Amino acid sequence: MANDLIPVPGCLVKYKLNDSYRLGRVRSNKNNEVIVKWQDNAQTTVNPKAPELSSGLKVGHVVLDRTPDIGHQSLGQGTVVQQRMLAGFEQFLVDFKACNRKVWMPYQHLVLVKDAKTRYRFGDISRSNTEAEKLRLKTLAHAIELWNENTGSLSHLDIDPLPHQINLVHHILSSGNLNWLIADDVGLGKTIETGMIIHALRQRNVAKRILLITPAGLVRQWQEELYHKFNLDGFEIYGVDFTIPPDQLRKWKLHDCVIGSIDRLKSDNHIDLLLAAEPWDLVIFDEGHRLSRKQDGLRYKASERFTLAKKLRHKAKSLILLSATPHQGEQDKFIALLELLRPERRDQLMSLSINPEIIRDMVFRNHKADVTDLEGNFIFQGKTVNAVSVPSSPEFKTFERQLAQYFKLGYSASTEGENQQARAIGFVMTTYRKLAASSIKAIRSALLRRIAKIENRRDELHAIVDSLTELEADERFAGENEERMLTHAHNPDREFFDGELQLLQELIMSSNELLNNDKKFEYFKSEVIDKILANNPEEKVLIFSEYRNTQDYIKDNLVNTFGDASVSLINGSMTHDERRAAIEHFESEGSFLISTEAGGEGINLQKACHIMVNYDLPWNPMRLVQRIGRLYRYGQKKRVAIFNLFQPDSLDQKLIVSMYDRIDRIVNDLSTLHKGEFNEGLKDEILGEVANQIDVEEVLSNLNKLGISRTEQRVSEALDNAKSSVIKQREILDYAATSSSDELQFEVTVSPSHIHNFLIGMLEINDIEYTNHPEKKTIRVRFNDNYQAKFKSILGQASILEATTDRVVASNRKDTHLLDLSSPITQHFINQATDYDFGGLSAVVNNAQDSRYSQINTSIMKWQDLQGNIIKKQLCICCRAEGDVKVNPKGALALFLEKSLEVEQSLPLLDKDQCKQVVKEIDSHLSEYMALNSNKYLMPSDISWVNIATLASLK
Structure with missing residues (x-):
């Protein structure tokens, strides 16, 4: 029964006496009795079960939840919006704004309080210096909490977010719609922006279930970065950390934060399992341009990846796509991506060509040329790329001719016989060509193993064929995988072609002299390393090679000169901890870090190093961009120097260098009015498009079949198409939203x-x-x-x-x-300061910093979606000066940074009528501000006062 509930201290009650009521507050409730202090200050003991006792609350009263039972956490402060009597229980519907809940509560557990607006309206303004200090701290606490909720920038991060990252996150979270394509230039931190968005959404308690889908080779990297950079340790990799048996679909409930490989999930059996999971609050696709759907007449041809995304879209509240190259010069593919984001706007998207401005609330793009640090300084100091041509020797030219003959015969053999055998031989030839371009040690070791395997007469072809699918899954590990396959696979029971063994033996004889007198390493050391160290003996150098054999070779030679402690290695065979230890050694006391593609994936060395040497050039040009990205990123204080070694007598290397030269000419043609980072960003885009237009590795591997002129023609055609695609992409993406200096002009930052x-x-x-x-x-x-x-x-x-x-x-x-904001200590003090019981609601503040204002009010505005879900909060500081009210003027929060000076106790205050006028003026301006910032996605929800101060310096 209702009478079993005992009113808590502070509860407002009334007692019926004949036809009148006596109003009072409960002082204590011991021994099933309540002592009430009435309005006339008299105190009496009342039976809480007496039918004459009821609530004194009314609609509009501000109350606190004081539910006494152990295990109940207070819902905080709320406003009474409705009253009812149900089954003998007197209840009030309370709108608890902090948690965005409306709850029917028994009146016995509600305590009437006076909020900041009520206190000020009735002239209840404290002169206490302690209360003034609490007012200051309460404002700061709300500012800190809401800023992190809107940007995620104060959470656990391993860097200070840049303005463009803060602006992007704030823009997206404030837009009222979380379905966005983030299309920042390469290297601007889409991973950081994603982590900040996740942190902010978690603080809002609106994104419990998150699915992150990435290319196969990046799932582990994303997991590690979310943990190490953002302290987000709940993400599990589907298929690695856990699996879902078809007969145990309920286990999906155990996994709220999941990372999955797009190529694993796109298969039918995994899609069905994924669609059986509970709906996701947020689905994120990395490298969203891989979701391909092309239009063919009136029909669409969708890739399996796109089909996966489309099916998942129906299971996701929100979808975010990440891609630096979302358009790629193909309008229909770009529209398909936007349709995934906003399927309800399909008709509008069909007219994108004539209404490109519609992407402004779907696509956000930052350019490298525009980003600055917190002080407004451009963060990228630029980079200098040096092509280092290694002089040839007669011995090298002889070796190259012999290799060319070997490759010609090998490729010829790869076109004969069974398809699988031909494919395997072709793979071996291509790998040998790459090894030859890497180092004499790498190719010589491979050829020696080949001789040994032929003489042992074992079969290797099937092992190679079986491994090719694995190799293609993640090209970042290609070099190391190729070596591993050649090392551990068995030999065929015959030569690839007649006379192979004899030709191999001649190559080994020629390579002996080259190894004893390696011009490439000598030139690398004398013309690059020695000159770098002559300029600064403490300089650190990052060295990249595609192959571990070359990596070991470089290390052994550097150790002979500089000592074992000077050199560290990282490669794909090492664990995260082993790589981290090698990097720490390099950053602290080492001089050289030698890395493969797989080893360097995801590492950031910009704080310790600004010089890179590419001992060999990867055939895929985007891998070179990724290598440079290890140093050329935010936090790099120096100009990055890159040295690319190549031997012009090697046809493969000559073609690659020629391609880079051609790209430079294209960039110069396209950017006559720009320089610096605009050009660098353009170059990266063109390289990306080249990789999309053709498989450079495939073109180079077919060089022997196509001939030099046809190969050059194919590369040239790809560059022309890349140029056209980049122009089209830039034209359409010029309409995307981007970071602006005005983005946060009315925000409390x-x-x-x-x-x-x-x-x-x-x-x-x-x-x-x-x-x-x-x-x-x-x-x-x-x-x-x-x-x-x-x-x-x-x-x-x-x-x-x-x-x-x-x-x-x-x-x-x-x-x-x-x-x-991830620290329990910080969270404790913020919770304390924002609690009603902390105080700081209305006080006189002696603030000599700004004499323009007479009152300062802090409020929290909330916007909701069409279903009442709170989707945006904003802290507003209203500064009033005799009728003139400004909302969030520049520097408003600075008024709360210094501890308030002592207030003169005899200072006259406003009377009640004046206070009511102040409240009316502030409420009016807050309402106007909210109206101006509302739209079809952001509906007004609530304006709640935090506190209000009278500035004593004006009185």
Whole structure:
């Protein structure tokens, strides 16, 4: 029965006496009795089960949830919106704004309170210096919390986000629609932006189930980066970390954050399993341009990848596509991507050619040429690419002629016999050509193994054929996979062609002299390494090779001169921890880091190194771009120098260098009015398009069949098509949304320095002992027993904590705790400051920083979608000066950075009528501001006051 509930202290009750009511508040409720203090200040004991006792609440009252039962977490502050009597229970429908819930509550568990607006309207303005300080801290807490909720930029990240990344995340999350194509230039941090979006959505509690779909070779990298860069450790790889048996589909409920390979998931059996999962809050496709659907007359031809995305679209609330090259000069494919995002706008998208501006609320694109750091400085210092031509020798030319003859006969054999055998021989020839371009050691070792296998008369062809599918799955591991296949596969029971063994033996004889007098390594050391170190003996150099045999060869030679401690290796056979240890050694005390493609995937070395040497040139031009991306990225303070070694007497290498020269000429033609990063971004786009237009590796491997002129013609045709595609892509993407200096002009922006300022204030107001070390950017805090128990996961058995709000300091000092928004300590103090019981609702503040304003109000605005879900929150600081109200003027938050000076207690305050006028003016301006920022996706939901201050300096 309702009378079994006991009103909590603070509950507003009324007691019926004859035909009148007596109103009062419960003071205590011990021993099943309640003591009530009535309006006339008299106190009496009342039976809580008495039928005469009822609630004194009314619609519009502000209340707190004080449910006393253990295990119930308070819903916080809310507003009464409705009243009912149901089955003998007197209940009130309360709108709890913080958690966006409306709940029917028994009146016995509700406490009437006065919010900031009510206090000010009735002139209840505190003169307490403590209350003024709490008002300041409450404002900072809400600012910090909402800024992170809108950008994710204060969460656990291993870098300070750049303005363009913050703008992008804020723009998307504020748009009211989470279906976007993120099309930033290569190297601008789409991974970082994705991590920030996930953090922000998690803080909003609107994205519990997330599915991230990537190319096969990137699933592990995404998992590692989400963990190491963003502290997001709940992502599991489908098919690796877990599987879902067809008869146990309920197990999907155990996996809310999933990463999957697109090529695994696209198969029918996996699609069916995936579609049986619970709906996803967010699905993200990396390299979204791989979702291909082309129009053929009135019919569409969709790839399996596109079909997967289309089926998943019906199981996802929101979809985000990531691609630096989403258009690729093919309008129908681009429209197909946009239709995945916004299927309801299909008719509009069909007219994209005449209405390209419609992509502005679907596509966001940042250009390298435009991005800056927080101080407005362009972040990319540029790069210099040097083609280092290695002089030939008579011995090298002889070896090249012999190799050319070997390849000619081998490729001829690859066109005869069974298809599988032919394919295997062709693969061996192509791999040998790449090894020859890499180093004399690599090709010589391969040829020696070939001789040994022929003489052992074993069969290797089937092993090679079986491995080709694996090789093609992830080209980033191609070099190492090719070596592994050649090393571990068995020999055929006959030569590839008549006389192969004799020709191999002649090649080995020629290679002996070359190995003893290796001009390439000598030139690499004398003309590149020695000159780099002569300029700066402490310089660090990143060296790339496609093959581990070459990697070992370079290492052995460098160790002979510079010592074992100077050289580190990373390759695809190493674990993440092994690679991390090698990188740390290189960054701290090493001089050279030698990496393969697979080893270098996902590593970032821009903080320690700015010089790269490509000992060999990959046939796929995009792999060269990816290599350079290890150094040429945000955080690089110097101009990046790249040295590309090539031997002009090698036809393959000569063609590749010629292709790069041609690209440079195209870029110069297209960018006569631009320079610097515009050109570099354009070059990367063209390289990407070349990789899309033709398979450069396939063209080069067919060089012997096509001849030099036809091969050059195919490369030239691909470059012309790439140029055309890039022009078309740039034309349409010029209409995409992009970062703007105006993006955040009306936002209360926050940085880690605000967290530092806030935490210092919270330590002081809680009487927690601390020492601030501004020169080190650290805080040393001593916690008492209660706090030690609360923060045991961080403190362990210690009572003293070294902490910082600076990410750089935290990364350089492993024993220093980072106080970002992912820290339980920061979260505790934010929760404390934003709680009603903290205070700071209405106070007089003596602020001498800005004498323009007489009142400052902090409010939280909320917008909802058409179904009432809160999709945007914004902190608004209203500064009033005698009738003139400005919402979020520039620098408004700065008024809350310094601790308030003591307030003169005799200072006259406004009377109630004046206070009501102030409230009316502020409410009017807030309503106008909300109307201006609402649209079909963002419907007004609520405006709630946080606090209001009167500035004493004007009185």
